Amino acid sequence: MRGQLSYLGVELARPRVAFFELTSCEGCQLQILNNEASLLDFLSLVEVVNFREAMTERHDDYDVAFVEGSVSRADEADRLRAIRANAKILVALGSCACFGGVNQLKNRFRDLDWVKREVYGDFPIITQEVLPLSAVVDVDLCIYGCPIRKEEVEKIVTNLVLGKAISHPRYPVCMECQASQNICLFDLGEPCLGPVTRAGCNAWCPSNRRGCWGCRGPADDANLAQLEKIMAERGVSAEAMLDRLECFGGFATQADLLRSAAADGRKP
Amino acid sequence: MLFKVFAKDELPKLFDLLAANPVIAPVQKGVDQHGVPLFDFDVVHDFADLRLDYTSTIHSAKRYFLPYAETLATFTVDKGGWEKQVDLNIDRRQVLFGLHACDINALNKLDKVLVQSAYPNPFYAAKRRNMFIIGLQCTPRPQCFCRSMGTDFALHGFDMFLTDLGDSYFAEILSAAAFQFMARIVTREPGHDDHERYKAVVAEKNGRFQAKVDSSDLTKILDMEFESPAWKAWGDKCLSCGTCANVCPTCYCYGVEENVDLDLTGAVKTRRLHSCNLIDFAVVAGGHNFRPHSHARLKYRYYHKHRGFVEAFEEALCVGCGRCGEACLAGITVPAVIASVREGG
Numbered sequence: 317m318r319g320q321l322s323y324l325g326v327e328l329a330r331p332r333v334a335f336f337e338l339t340s341c342e343g344c345q346l347q348i349l350n351n352e353a354s355l356l357d358f359l360s361l362v363e364v365v366n367f368r369e370a371m372t373e374r375h376d377d378y379d380v381a382f383v384e385g386s387v388s389r390a391d392e393a394d395r396l397r398a399i400r401a402n403a404k405i406l407v408a409l410g411s412c413a414c415f416g417g418v419n420q421l422k423n424r425f426r427d428l429d430w431v432k433r434e435v436y437g438d439f440p441i442i443t444q445e446v447l448p449l450s451a452v453v454d455v456d457l458c459i460y461g462c463p464i465r466k467e468e469v470e471k472i473v474t475n476l477v478l479g480k481a482i483s484h485p486r487y488p489v490c491m492e493c494q495a496s497q498n499i500c501l502f503d504l505g506e507p508c509l510g511p512v513t514r515a516g517c518n519a520w521c522p523s524n525r526r527g528c529w530g531c532r533g534p535a536d537d538a539n540l541a542q543l544e545k546i547m548a549e550r551g552v553s554a555e556a557m558l559d560r561l562e563c564f565g566g567f568a569t570q571a572d573l574l575r576s577a578a579a580d581g582r583k584p
Numbered sequence: 585m586l587f588k589v590f591a592k593d594e595l596p597k598l599f600d601l602l603a604a605n606p607v608i609a610p611v612q613k614g615v616d617q618h619g620v621p622l623f624d625f626d627v628v629h630d631f632a633d634l635r636l637d638y639t640s641t642i643h644s645a646k647r648y649f650l651p652y653a654e655t656l657a658t659f660t661v662d663k664g665g666w667e668k669q670v671d672l673n674i675d676r677r678q679v680l681f682g683l684h685a686c687d688i689n690a691l692n693k694l695d696k697v698l699v700q701s702a703y704p705n706p707f708y709a710a711k712r713r714n715m716f717i718i719g720l721q722c723t724p725r726p727q728c729f730c731r732s733m734g735t736d737f738a739l740h741g742f743d744m745f746l747t748d749l750g751d752s753y754f755a756e757i758l759s760a761a762a763f764q765f766m767a768r769i770v771t772r773e774p775g776h777d778d779h780e781r782y783k784a785v786v787a788e789k790n791g792r793f794q795a796k797v798d799s800s801d802l803t804k805i806l807d808m809e810f811e812s813p814a815w816k817a818w819g820d821k822c823l824s825c826g827t828c829a830n831v832c833p834t835c836y837c838y839g840v841e842e843n844v845d846l847d848l849t850g851a852v853k854t855r856r857l858h859s860c861n862l863i864d865f866a867v868v869a870g871g872h873n874f875r876p877h878s879h880a881r882l883k884y885r886y887y888h889k890h891r892g893f894v895e896a897f898e899e900a901l902c903v904g905c906g907r908c909g910e911a912c913l914a915g916i917t918v919p920a921v922i923a924s925v926r927e928g929g
Contacts, residue, residue, distance in 0.1 A: 323848045325663045357846040470846050478844055487826055487862040494830035494911075495652035495857070497624060497643055502913055505617035511823045511913060537863045537878060539823045539914075546913045 318360055321477065328477055334366035334378035335409075336399055338392045339419050339446065340385030343463045344410035345369045351466045358470055361477055380405045380476065382459075386412040386419045387447040400453040405476070408449045409469075411462040411531045415565030418462070420446040424562055424571075448565065457482060461517055462531035462564055468516060485515040488535040489528050493519035501527045507552045509560050512538035512567075533566025540570050554578060586757040588771040589778050595753065596631040597769050602679045602716065603629070608648055609681035610638040628681070636682050636748075639725050644687055644833030644907060645680060649694065649711050652830070652857050656707070656840065659851040666851075674710045684722040686903040688742050689735035690833035691717075696897050697836065716761060719745035721785065724792040729919055730904035731790075732797040749781045795919050798926060799890070799900065805926055806891045810883075814924040819879020821914040822861060828908035828916070829859030834889075834901050837865075860885045886921060 321328040335345050349355065349370055365375040381403035387393050400406055411417040422431045423445055432443055449455050459469060475482050485491070489510035493500075496519050501508040508527035510519065514535045521528050534540075547557045558574060561567040599607065609628040612621050612635050623638040625645045660667045691712065698705040699712060719742040722728075730736040738745065743762035747754040754774060757763050774782075829835040839858040844851045858865060861881050866874035875881045893901035902918060909917030 321848065322663060323844065324661055324666065328848075354846055361846060361848070471843060474844055474846055474848075477848075480844075486864045487859075488823065490823070490825035490827050491830065491859065491862065494643070494827050497647070499614050499616075499622055499642065500827075500911065500913070503616040503622065504614075511825050535824075535863070537824050537876075539821075539878070542821055542823055542914050 321361070323478060330361070330363050331379045331477060332365045332375075332377060333362045333380045333382065333473075334376075334399075334403070335364070335369070335382045336366070336384070336395075337368070338383065338385030338396065338413070338449075339388040340410070340412045340417070342369055342384065344384045344412075344461075345382075347463045347466050348469060354466075354470060358473070361473060376402055378403060380407060382407045382409045383413050383449055384409040386416045387449065387452050388419060388444060389442050390444065391442075393447075393452045396449060396452050405456045406449070406453065408455045408458045410464045411460065411533075411564045411566065413449045413455075414458040414460055415533055415568070416446045416448045417564055420448075420565040420568070421562065422446060423565075423568075446565075458484075460484065460514060460532035460566075465517060465520070486536040487515055488538065489513045489515045489517065489519050489522065489532075491515055492517070493522045496523050498522055501525065502546070502550060505550075507547060507550070507556060507560065509543070509567075511546070512540055512543050514566075527560075529560045529563050530567055531564045533564070534570065538570075540567075540574075544574070586763065587774045588755045588757060588766055589749070589752050589774045590755065590766075590769060590771040591752050594769040594771070598765060599631040599634070599681065601765055601768055602681070605677040605679050605716070607679045607681050608645060609634050610641055611635055612638075613642070625680075634681065636720060638682070639723065640684070640728075640905060640907065640910075642907070642911065643831050644690065644905070645683060646690070646833050646835075648678060648680065649691065649708055649715070650698075650836055650838075650857065654707060654855045656853045656855050659853075661844075661849055661851060672706050672710045674714070677714045677716065678711070679716045679718070681718050682720040683717055683742065684720060684905075685738040685745075686722075686728075686730045686735050686905040687833050688717065688719050688738035689730075690903045690905070692738070692741040693834050693893075693897075693899065693901055693903070694836060695741070717742040718762075719756075721745070721747040721789065724789060724794075725906065726794045727906035727909055727917070728793065728904060729795040729797050729906060731793045732795075732799055732919075733900055733902055733904035735903040736790075736793075747782055747785055749778065749785065752778075754778060754782045754785075795904075795906065797904065797919050797922050799922075802900075802922070802926075803891045803894050806887060809925045809928055812925050812928055814921070814927070815883045816879045817924070818916055818921055819877060819882050821916055822878045822882050823914055824861050824863055824878045824881065825913075826859030826862050827911050827913070828861065828885075829857065831907040831911045833903060833905060833907070835859065860888065882916075886925075890922070 321330050365378050381399045408414045425431045472482050492515045493510055501522055506527045509530040510522055510528040513528050513530045514532040558571055561571040607628050608625050610623050611626045611633050613624045614622050616622055623641045624643055625641055658669045698708040743759040745756040837858050838855045840855050842853045889901040
């Protein structure tokens with residue numbers, strides 16, 4: 317099963333890969349293990365040398381590091397730097413690693429000490445502002461989503477092995493949602509960030525009649541200003557839209573602009 | 585022209601005769617937040633699920649001719665080389681039951697590019713040849729502007745076309761296959777009264793059109809208004825989301841991608857419909873984007889449909905179905921865009 321990898325008679329190196337987690341739910345790594353139908357093929361394509369959720373052995377000589385989670389403590393930043401130093405390619409796996417994810421919601425409060433007291437009381441704990449990986453180290457590739465889609469990871473890893481270019485859809489979720497013949501959720505009275513969020517999820521949430529919360533971050537050329545108007549016309553409050561924009565951190569810049577516009581007393 | 589009239593309770597019998605093949609027909613998919621029914625085309629197994637009273641569908645029936653994603657070829661790969669397999673689906677018949685004139689005309693337009701051109705699309709052509717189409721007289725909605733596009737009646741491109749006369753259907757028969765099927769249900773020759781009723785139904789339909797597009801001299805006007813500020817204004821609204829192209833019965837632009845299987849023993853080449861409004865539509869090798877701005881992309885969408893296609897085929901690549909305007913969250917509609925450009929801003 318684990319002979320020499322080859323494609324069209326050309327021998328290929330089997331990359332040594334490692335999986336790590338910082339502050340996260342580890343759900344993205346679980347996604348990798350979830351699809352039993354393709355798991356063996358995936359495992360023959362790579363040599364996993366470090367994957368705490370899946371195996372006991374650990375080695376630090378890896379080519380590709382997949383890092384899930386955000387940085388919320390100084391020691392995590394140190395650990396991430398060490399991973400970066402070991403890895404030829406560092407991949408941010410999932411929304412937490414790419415944008416801070418749900419964890420970065422606490423950054424939306426001005427007083428982080430207050431947040432710490434509310435959550436932990438007097439319990440001594442070290443925690444700081446939540447950062448995406450790219451705020452600490454260079455990131456070579458982002459795999460978006462909360463959680464990631466296993467099919468997308470498999471495609472990316474296959475292309476890595478073959479040396480093919482890796483690209484993400486640059487257009488919004490609407491494109492995939494329409495191709496799935498869904499009823500637009502706005503017609504059902506449900507707000508949705510699909511028109512501004514990067515596609516690639518195959519409209520996972522809208523296909524299940526849940527409006528998009530923007531876990532994959534903004535599409536290229538996302539027209540937030542128009543979406544604000546669309547939400548307002550349909551009676552969705554600016555705060556309800558901000559709830560979604562702030563949830564995963566991909567729209568942090570846009571949310572900040574909206575908040576400051578609202579604070580200035582202008583119509584958001 | 586061959587006409588027949590048959591009682592309404594003969595239609596389920598016709599359906600059952602055709603249902604040996606997959607039947608695609610309008611069904612109700614749900615209701616919107618205001619209680620208005622939403623229709624779409626789907627594979628139907630029971631005549632009772634058919635909604636021949638449908639106004640329009642959210643999406644056109646295009647996906648049964650031009651799927652959003654279609655496998656062009658699969659490859660088996662081994663050390664010695666590779667083998668290609670192509671399935672043109674030449675042996676799978678489908679029945680389209682209840683297509684309005686606009687959507688039939690859309691197929692006729694697609695035929696000009698995808699069948700009658702120098703480089704036909706064999707996947708589309710095979711599906712088109714294996715499609716039995718029953719047209720259906722519609723009731724225009726306020727946003728329908730097919731009349732302006734000259735697509736409110738279909739002259740060809742279908743097997744039979746039905747008009748509801750109240751207690752019976754008036755059938756126009758265009759193909760030998762349709763004639764054979766009609767021979768298996770109870771029909772009669774239309775009389776003077778049937779002709780009068782048909783004309784009254786059509787007159788009533790014609791009185792319902794509200795939306796209009798002035799297409800006179802439009803190719804020249806579009807040339808003159810290339811720099812119109814109207815384009816920028818519409819571009820500012822555009823979400824660049826591709827929804828208009830996805831619901832459109834005539835948009836056929838696509839991209840091709842190749843993916844190798846996870847076990848490296850196969851590969852697949854897939855065609856996916858793309859949209860000229862998407863940010864990467866005009867990105868070329870090396871990364872340069874010829875149309876980085878949404879207003880330019882939106883403008884060229886209109887130029888293709890109402891200028892380039894007209895110059896090539898003497899008709900617009902738009903059938904006035906109004907789906908794009910209805911689906912557009914930003915409220916960009918063809919009649920409004922063309923009117924504003926004609927005004928020069």
